[in-house]
Amino acid sequence: MNHGFGMEAHGSHPTGEHRKPARYLLLIDAGGSTVARLFTDTFVPVGEFDAGSEEVAVMTQHLKPAAGADAPxxxxALEGHSPAERAAAVVYTLDV
Known part of the structure; x- marks a missing residue:
């Protein structure tokens, strides 16, 4: 007998593979403002947010950046950015 009390049990969780973790954090100019972009180890974009956020400071703590993202x-991944923006970009390799 059901009187509508309680909460419905959760359904089963999907069993598919998880998305690959972010391997690179790229700080790049995008039309006058600096953005932080996350990429997997195969350069697939997985996120983008304001480079001035606190998360950037936390993620890059104790990491040494590489200058430029102009390698082939x-x-x-960066086809929408100019060569100058790519050359000025800062790339961090994240500890995964």
Whole structure:
């Protein structure tokens, strides 16, 4: 007998594979403001947010950045950015 009391039990969780973790954090100018973009190890974008956020400081603590994202590996991932923006970008390799 059900009188509508209680909460419905959760359904089963999906059993598919999880998304790959972010491997690179890229700080790049995008039309006059700096954004932080996250990429997997195969340069697939997985997130973008304001580079001035506290999360950037936390993620980059104790990491040494590499200058520029103008290597050919970044071509597809950054096709919307100019060569100057890519050259001025800062790339962090995250500890995963």
């Amino acid at each position: 590996a970044w071509d597809n």
